[in-house]
Amino acid sequence: MSTTTGRKSYGVKGAPYAHPSPATARKGALRAPYFFLLPASVLFALFFALPIGYAVFLSFRKVHVSGLGLGAGARHEVWAGFENYTDAFQDSELLHGALRVLGYGCIVVPVMLGLALLFALMLDSERVRLAPVTRLAIFLPYAIPGVVAALMWGFLYLPSVSPFYYVLQKLHMPQPNLLDGGPLYLAISNIAVWGGTGFNMIVIYTSLRSIPVEVYEAARLDGATPLQIALRIKIPMVAPSLVLTFFFSIIATLQVFNEPTTLKPLTNSLNTSWSPLMKVYQDAFHRGDIYAAAAEATLIALATLVLSFGFLRAANRRTKQEAAG
Amino acid sequence: MPHTKRRRLVTSALAVALGATTLAACGSGDDSKSESGPVSLTYWTWTPGMDKVVDLWNKGPGKKDRITVTVKKQASGDTLVTKILTAHKAKKAPDLVQAEYQALPTLVSNDALADISKEVGDVKGKFADGVWQQTTLGTNAVYAVPQDIGPMMFYYRADLFKKYGLKVPTTWQQFAETARALKKQAPDKYLTTFSANDSGLFAGLAQQAGATWWTTSGDKWKVAIDDAATRKVATFWGGLVKDGVIDNQPMYQPAWNKAMNTGQEIGWVSAVWAPGTLTTAAPDTKGKWAMAPLPQWSEDQDVTGSWGGSSTAVTTDSAHKEAAAEFAAWLNTDHDALNALATDGGIYPASTSAQLSGAFSNPPAFFSNQPDFYTKAAGIAKTTVPSAWGPNVNVAYASFNDAFGAAAKDKSDFGAALKKMQDATVADMKKQGFGVSR
Numbered sequence A: 001m002s003t004t005t006g007r008k009s010y011g012v013k014g015a016p017y018a019h020p021s022p023a024t025a026r027k028g029a030l031r032a033p034y035f036f037l038l039p040a041s042v043l044f045a046l047f048f049a050l051p052i053g054y055a056v057f058l059s060f061r062k063v064h065v066s067g068l069g070l071g072a073g074a075r076h077e078v079w080a081g082f083e084n085y086t087d088a089f090q091d092s093e094l095l096h097g098a099l100r101v102l103g104y105g106c107i108v109v110p111v112m113l114g115l116a117l118l119f120a121l122m123l124d125s126e127r128v129r130l131a132p133v134t135r136l137a138i139f140l141p142y143a144i145p146g147v148v149a150a151l152m153w154g155f156l157y158l159p160s161v162s163p164f165y166y167v168l169q170k171l172h173m174p175q176p177n178l179l180d181g182g183p184l185y186l187a188i189s190n191i192a193v194w195g196g197t198g199f200n201m202i203v204i205y206t207s208l209r210s211i212p213v214e215v216y217e218a219a220r221l222d223g224a225t226p227l228q229i230a231l232r233i234k235i236p237m238v239a240p241s242l243v244l245t246f247f248f249s250i251i252a253t254l255q256v257f258n259e260p261t262t263l264k265p266l267t268n269s270l271n272t273s274w275s276p277l278m279k280v281y282q283d284a285f286h287r288g289d290i291y292a293a294a295a296e297a298t299l300i301a302l303a304t305l306v307l308s309f310g311f312l313r314a315a316n317r318r319t320k321q322e323a324a325g
Numbered sequence B: 001m002p003h004t005k006r007r008r009l010v011t012s013a014l015a016v017a018l019g020a021t022t023l024a025a026c027g028s029g030d031d032s033k034s035e036s037g038p039v040s041l042t043y044w045t046w047t048p049g050m051d052k053v054v055d056l057w058n059k060g061p062g063k064k065d066r067i068t069v070t071v072k073k074q075a076s077g078d079t080l081v082t083k084i085l086t087a088h089k090a091k092k093a094p095d096l097v098q099a100e101y102q103a104l105p106t107l108v109s110n111d112a113l114a115d116i117s118k119e120v121g122d123v124k125g126k127f128a129d130g131v132w133q134q135t136t137l138g139t140n141a142v143y144a145v146p147q148d149i150g151p152m153m154f155y156y157r158a159d160l161f162k163k164y165g166l167k168v169p170t171t172w173q174q175f176a177e178t179a180r181a182l183k184k185q186a187p188d189k190y191l192t193t194f195s196a197n198d199s200g201l202f203a204g205l206a207q208q209a210g211a212t213w214w215t216t217s218g219d220k221w222k223v224a225i226d227d228a229a230t231r232k233v234a235t236f237w238g239g240l241v242k243d244g245v246i247d248n249q250p251m252y253q254p255a256w257n258k259a260m261n262t263g264q265e266i267g268w269v270s271a272v273w274a275p276g277t278l279t280t281a282a283p284d285t286k287g288k289w290a291m292a293p294l295p296q297w298s299e300d301q302d303v304t305g306s307w308g309g310s311s312t313a314v315t316t317d318s319a320h321k322e323a324a325a326e327f328a329a330w331l332n333t334d335h336d337a338l339n340a341l342a343t344d345g346g347i348y349p350a351s352t353s354a355q356l357s358g359a360f361s362n363p364p365a366f367f368s369n370q371p372d373f374y375t376k377a378a379g380i381a382k383t384t385v386p387s388a389w390g391p392n393v394n395v396a397y398a399s400f401n402d403a404f405g406a407a408a409k410d411k412s413d414f415g416a417a418l419k420k421m422q423d424a425t426v427a428d429m430k431k432q433g434f435g436v437s438r
Helices: A002-013 A022-059 A083-090 A092-124 A131-143 A146-157 A163-170 A181-209 A213-221 A226-237 A239-254 A258-266 A276-286 A290-324 B019-027 B050-059 B061-065 B078-089 B101-109 B117-126 B129-136 B158-163 B172-185 B199-208 B228-242 B254-262 B274-281 B321-333 B335-345 B352-356 B373-382 B393-410 B414-432
Strands: A061-065 A075-079 B039-045 B067-073 B096-100 B145-157 B214-217 B220-223 B267-271 B289-293 B306-314
Touching: A022 A061, A022 A290, A061 A290, A061 B414, A083 A092, A083 A290, A092 A131, A092 A181, A092 A226, A092 A239, A092 A276, A131 A181, A146 A181, A146 A258, A181 A226, A181 A239, A181 A258, A213 A226, A226 A239, A239 A290, A258 A276, A276 A290, A276 B078, A276 B393, B039 B050, B039 B078, B039 B321, B050 B061, B050 B067, B050 B321, B050 B335, B061 B067, B061 B321, B067 B321, B078 B096, B078 B101, B096 B101, B096 B321, B101 B129, B101 B306, B101 B393, B117 B321, B129 B145, B129 B306, B145 B158, B145 B199, B145 B274, B145 B321, B145 B373, B172 B228, B199 B228, B199 B267, B199 B306, B199 B393, B220 B414, B228 B414, B254 B274, B267 B274, B267 B306, B289 B373, B306 B321, B321 B335, B335 B352, B352 B373, B393 B414
Parallel strands: B039 B067, B039 B096
Antiparallel strands: A061 A075, B096 B306, B145 B267, B145 B289, B145 B306, B214 B220
16 A cells, blocks of 8 residues: 555656656566565465475375385385375264364353353443453453463362362262263363453453444433343444454364363373364374374364354355345 | 374485494494594483483593583473484484384384494393393394383282282282272272273283284284283273273373372382382372282283383484494493482383392382382393384374273273274274285
8 A cells, every 4th residue: 555655656746856767766666565575475485385385285195104114215205195185084083073173162152252242241331340350350361371271170170189079079969070971061161261251351342442432322312221232232333343253263163172182181081082183183293194184284274264264254244234234 | 101102204215324424434443432533412311310310421431432412301202202203304313312112113114213233232131131122123133222111010008908908919810809809898999990091001911911912924014902812901901990890080180199199099000110100199108008010810920011111222313323322322231320310310220230239229218118129120020021012003002092091981892992992003004004914
């Protein structure tokens, strides 16, 4: 944008500065945008495009071993075509992992965003006391590293060391096993909700604060109750933030790794490939098959792109329709 | 606790016998031991306190031969194997690496380890045959010098065994009876747990029962994870879990620590390094434990398996293989070095003469009640049966974690889990292109 303006100034106003010749100036001006783009492009190419390209390249390779595979020259890297991809598609563990993450996401995303919205609305209402302290308290878990959070919750989930279980036992209440079966999903989701709600709340809250007060005033003059204001005015007006937080949450869900990995040693119910990313890690660093891992990582990246941008498009279309209607 | 596995990263073919070695070999044909200039070596290890041991070298024999070793502390087990293979791919692996025995075939098959038979061949006599054989992979080559070993033993709470009138089991049959007897007397206690999170334990138990998981004939591997011996072990433990007479929770986690510390679990099938683990996991039980040989499958037998243990290897990327091999031999056979390794690193040496000397004349502090701890341990170590490892131990182990983890949780058929482990291992080898015979 700035470059366009720059070019115009040469043509329209002539030459306020001493230029060698208009032709050179124009050429220089034509080059200028590329020059400005250079640092970003180089960094992008080096640290983004190149590694991704290499990962994709690796995903089409494999190692071929001959005979016993001992000694020099027993292993060769060869082209694999789509073999790693077909294997990944046929691998029931990857599919099951994806389904597990889907189940996990169905719990985490609605609960986390619901709570975030609720807290944001409550903080925004005038009746709340100690708003800054409360805001900080809700946000704080986000500042705790995921692994630490998972470890802490892990201790709380283990019947023999958890204070909660101690109390339940004293009260002769049932003591559910949170690290098994269905409750395990709740246990893992809980860690994510605990850690992520604060961040999403801040995003929504910030956008609530930017709504002009006149809007509320008008609503109040029209006789709207605080609840009506929240439902009819605030929520629709922060819809773009909700879309954004939803978008982030989908991505975070698809990348779930820390929580199940940290909880894994605590229970037999979490296997080494509980989530797709854990499977990638397992293949790359335990099985040492970086080729299969590269193919799986590529698939996960594609799925993330399709899901998250698919959602964004759908959300945008709706907003436009609403705007038009 | 060491687990293992490792990897199959690629390597391109050629080993590099680079510059310096070649030059040294040419330049000083008369004296094969010395190289032409000061040599500096890098050593990747996870043993705690290794820098102190290496200091002994740098100030002593190393100074004389002008060979300086630098320690780079690493994560243990399979993580390091992956790292070594990745570095080796770029021809930048360090001169010396620590490697668990079961990782050696993997490293060798990636051409990451140099054959140092010429340099260290004469130290063979310092080690038990079963231990040494793991570093040769049954060939004439020598790929590493044994450092520590983990002969398996049975640990039990002497005080609680007495309290419940239990006898220390000498056969697995008795072990099962003891577990049932305890359950009857104290329903909230377990003799032990079957943990699916450390494959090394199961591998060691199978080894004791006589299993040989990987063998070669001609240019084909034979995988016998699902053989009669291992099946016997799997069925035995599966039965105990199914009947609920032992626990099914994984080891090394807060709940297990608590169970060990409070006497909810009163026994542990483990290895010689157990005192270290118990010191941190069950600090309140100091002086209450005792160690006995592993129960046997038949009365007339006296064998044990091994769980853990590692070696020092020289990589093919090293430009100073001779110097590196000299250090590896010194580290694992020299009296002072081994004494320091035991004191600072807490390892149990593979070298037979070191098992009774220096640091091992007194029992570990946690077992002060058992003065002959290390005499007994050295006796047990002698009964270790040889083990055989293949090129994809990591896959077998990962498959063990998942299949047996699920079986232990559901208290279902361990035999089916074993079959899964066998199938996954064979399928992986076939996929990679290894010759596999049925």
